[in-house]
Amino acid sequence: MDRKLLDILVCPLCKGKLTYRKKAGELICAVDRMAFPIRDDIPVMLEEEARKLAADEEINPEGDN
Structure with missing residues (x-):
């Protein structure tokens, strides 16, 4: 994933910051x-997708870039 794209993408629901999980895609x-x-x-930014x-799934705030 392009770092510039990651910097501008936000959650389509709350407009919050997203964390990239490289291994999980x-x-x-x-x-x-x-x-x-x-x-x-x-990135497929559709709620239905x-x-x-x-x-109990852990959210890594640093991501796994």
């Missing part, structure tokens, strides 16, 4: 506990 919103997929290097994070 996801952008994570800690506030809404949603994981937005990245497919073919393109995102997965809800499990209550």
Whole structure:
């Protein structure tokens, strides 16, 4: 993922900061506990395509860039 793109992308629901999970290929919103997929290097920022994070799923605030 391009760092410049990551810097301007926000959660489509709350407009909050996203964390990049490189290994999982996801952008994570800690506030809404949603994981937005990245497919073919393109973030899919649609609520219906995102997965809800499990209550016990840890959110790494630093990401795993």
